[in-house]
Amino acid sequence: MFRPATYVSPVPNYGTHGNVSYYNHAPAIPGQNDAGWVAAPNGSTIAFGHGSFSRLTQCWVQVDFTYFQTLVDIPLGTTLTTFSINFSGMDDGSLVTIFNSANPGGLVVPGSYVFLGGSGTTNLAPHIVAGETNRVVITQMDDCPVGNTLQSAVVNLNGTVIPPNSPPTVAANAASVSANEGPAGIANSGTYSDSNTGDNVSITASVGTVTKTGTNSGTWSWSNTAPNGPASYPVTITANDGNGGSAQTTFTATVLEAPPVLTVGGSATYTEDNAPVVIAPSLSLTDPGNDSIDGAKVSIGTNFNPSQDSLGIAGPLPGGISSSYNAASGVLTLSGVASPSDYQ
Numbered sequence: 079m080f081r082p083a084t085y086v087s088p089v090p091n092y093g094t095h096g097n098v099s100y101y102n103h104a105p106a107i108p109g110q111n112d113a114g115w116v117a118a119p120n121g122s123t124i125a126f127g128h129g130s131f132s133r134l135t136q137c138w139v140q141v142d143f144t145y146f147q148t149l150v151d152i153p154l155g156t157t158l159t160t161f162s163i164n165f166s167g168m169d170d171g172s173l174v175t176i177f178n179s180a181n182p183g184g185l186v187v188p189g190s191y192v193f194l195g196g197s198g199t200t201n202l203a204p205h206i207v208a209g210e211t212n213r214v215v216i217t218q219m220d221d222c223p224v225g226n227t228l229q230s231a232v233v234n235l236n237g238t239v240i241p242p243n244s245p246p247t248v249a250a251n252a253a254s255v256s257a258n259e260g261p262a263g264i265a266n267s268g269t270y271s272d273s274n275t276g277d278n279v280s281i282t283a284s285v286g287t288v289t290k291t292g293t294n295s296g297t298w299s300w301s302n303t304a305p306n307g308p309a310s311y312p313v314t315i316t317a318n319d320g321n322g323g324s325a326q327t328t329f330t331a332t333v334l335e336a337p338p339v340l341t342v343g344g345s346a347t348y349t350e351d352n353a354p355v356v357i358a359p360s361l362s363l364t365d366p367g368n369d370s371i372d373g374a375k376v377s378i379g380t381n382f383n384p385s386q387d388s389l390g391i392a393g394p395l396p397g398g399i400s401s402s403y404n405a406a407s408g409v410l411t412l413s414g415v416a417s418p419s420d421y422q
């Protein structure tokens with residue numbers, strides 16, 4: 079059910095209840111997944127309104143519209159003999175619009191109008207498409223206080239009542255998420271809901287992994303690896319009720335650049351005039367995004383004496399890395415693009 083904030087006023091006086099001309103003043107039919115759709119008072123019929131439910135103050139010069147929708151998933155191969163919407167307890171009128179691949183903008187045929195006290199539409203079967211979800215929207219109008227009601231509206235397909243189906247809703251807790259590159263990965267979460275308690279809503283993600291709790295409503299949790307940054311991409315979460323109703327939400331996932339991690343493990347003891355020793359025997363160098371390293375510097379921090387202390391490389395360097403030593407400053411420079419393990 080979707081109720082605009084207020085009624086339309088003034089409108090010309092068309093002089094009869096449910097007059098077709100009043101629909102010319104109706105706001106555009108809201109989109110299938112627009113915010114503002116709420117469950118009807120009774121999920122399996124409608125049971126909208128009652129004798130004193132009108133918001134109007136004058137007769138026939140004001141008109142109040144309320145929308146109802148249901149999604150009818152018709153399997154491929156279904157023989158469509160009759161398709162009608164049957165009403166009871168209507169004040170003051172209703173109009174049925176069919177949306178499907180043959181009528182993407184919505185179809186209203188002359189027999190789609192039902193007037194005060196009327197009971198059903200004409201046979202709409204010629205306009206229904208099998209093998210897809212047909213969206214049926216009822217535009218109910220009140221053109222005169224006091225009454226404003228639609229007790230029931232049911233879809234009748236080949237003589238069988240089709241239970242009403244509303245699309246689910248889905249929302250993300252964060253419109254954007256970010257995480258450093260590395261093994262922790264990136265995550266988001268959210269909620270979903272479907273007013274049809276018998277629906278088991280599936281949740282899928284355009285990228286990454288998503289899990290859910292609940293059946294027709296609950297929460298979802300999304301995660302993905304974050305192998306290397308910087309990177310940013312959209313993630314679409316789709317909720318599908320399995321009966322033709324679906325909804326989507328999209329958020330942005332951003333993987334941030336993170337610096338390399340250097341651990342100078344171990345220690346060395348050097349005795350004057352002896353052969354050189356390895357100064358950091360268990361040094362570890364990694365990058366959370368496994369980025370290449372451009373260069374490195376090694377220096378003696380304190381008590382450096384250029385005439386006595388010297389840094390050098392033991393053995394050949396991995397390909398792509400070259401070294402130079404400044405004897406005056408005591409800085410050993412390694413340069414060239416190579417992997418962290420080669421630099422280590």
Ligand SMILES: [Ca+2]
Nearest residue numbers: 220222225226
């Ligand atoms: Ca009325």
Ligand SMILES: [Ca+2]
Nearest residue numbers: 244274319323
């Ligand atoms: Ca549903």
Ligand SMILES: [Ca+2]
Nearest residue numbers: 307308367369
């Ligand atoms: Ca990176």
Ligand SMILES: [Ca+2]
Nearest residue numbers: 336365367369
């Ligand atoms: Ca990095």
